[in-house]
Amino acid sequence: MLLNRMVEQSEELNAVFHALADPARRQILAALREGPKSVGELASPLAMSFAGASKHIGVLENARLVRRRKRGRSRICTLRAGQLTAAERWIRTYTDYWNERLDLLEEAIEEENQ
Amino acid sequence: MLLNRMVEQSEELNAVFHALADPARRQILAALREGPKSVGELASPLAMSFAGASKHIGVLENARLVRRRKRGRSRICTLRAGQLTAAERWIRTYTDYWNERLDLLEEAIEEENQ
DNA sequence: CTAACGTTCAACCAAATAGTTGAACGTTAG
DNA sequence: CTAACGTTCAACTATTTGGTTGAACGTTAG
Numbered sequence: 001m002l003l004n005r006m007v008e009q010s011e012e013l014n015a016v017f018h019a020l021a022d023p024a025r026r027q028i029l030a031a032l033r034e035g036p037k038s039v040g041e042l043a044s045p046l047a048m049s050f051a052g053a054s055k056h057i058g059v060l061e062n063a064r065l066v067r068r069r070k071r072g073r074s075r076i077c078t079l080r081a082g083q084l085t086a087a088e089r090w091i092r093t094y095t096d097y098w099n100e101r102l103d104l105l106e107e108a109i110e111e112e113n114q
Numbered sequence: 115m116l117l118n119r120m121v122e123q124s125e126e127l128n129a130v131f132h133a134l135a136d137p138a139r140r141q142i143l144a145a146l147r148e149g150p151k152s153v154g155e156l157a158s159p160l161a162m163s164f165a166g167a168s169k170h171i172g173v174l175e176n177a178r179l180v181r182r183r184k185r186g187r188s189r190i191c192t193l194r195a196g197q198l199t200a201a202e203r204w205i206r207t208y209t210d211y212w213n214e215r216l217d218l219l220e221e222a223i224e225e226e227n228q
Numbered sequence: 229c230t231a232a233c234g235t236t237c238a239a240c241c242a243a244a245t246a247g248t249t250g251a252a253c254g255t256t257a258g
Numbered sequence: 259c260t261a262a263c264g265t266t267c268a269a270c271t272a273t274t275t276g277g278t279t280g281a282a283c284g285t286t287a288g
Contacts, residue, residue, distance in 0.1 A: 256263080
């Protein structure tokens with residue numbers, strides 16, 4: 001059903017934007033750009049308890065921005081860009097709209113000057 | 115100071131992503147694409163009290179995604195795209211990173227096939 | 229001037245969030 | 259096998275959030 005799909009997308013956006021709204025979580029994403037890292041490696045620069053960091057990673061995982069899988073006795077995390085492009089697309093519909101308006105304004109000014 | 119600026123940017127991102135994380139607020143932004151609207155016009159489709167909607171608009175205003183100014187006895191709201199492009203830029207640094215990785219992967223596969 | 233309108237403010241409530249601690253779990257090194 | 263490691267779970271607390279209501283405010287129509 002279409003409504004269903006819209007709600008789903010909405011929930012995804014909720015999760016992604018909520019995940020991005022916290023600086024500790026953005027810091028985790030930044031660290032993951034250097035490559036996969038264990039929970040411990042991600043937690044140590046965070047001025048926060050280990051369990052606290054694990055919760056943040058859980059939020060990112062829930063938003064599908066991070067994947068966490070077991071390896072040996074540690075869990076290693078990797079970046080997932082898919083949901084970020086979804087968020088980017090959503091935002092772009094607004095910035096596109098804005099640029100369109102600017103173009104119209106420019107045209108109007110040009111016309112007025114002639 | 116550089117650190118100062120970084121913190122400022124960070125707070126801005128906090129505000130913007132937090133504002134975007136709520137479907138009611140995204141609905142308000144969507145309505146504003148049709149043009150400026152009063153608080154009342156924005157509130158009515160929201161299944162929520164008037165004051166509640168006003169709070170949501172306050173969150174958007176705080177993130178500088180919406181400007182609210184007085185006209186007569188009502189306040190009219192307009193969309194501000196500036197902060198959205200800031201958020202878009204932030205996200206893009208990640209999607210760019212991702213595409214770069216995909217390119218490297220592609221190259222590696224190509225090399226392997228030769 | 230007065231009444232009604234559009235909006236905000238203040239106080240309050242329930243639920244969610246961000247964080248803590250300590251115990252428990254599975255895994256591996258020795 | 260046992261001990262240590264890396265991580266998660268459970269329980270708890272303080273704070274923030276999303277929402278309500280009713281009073282108050284400034285503005286304008288009549």
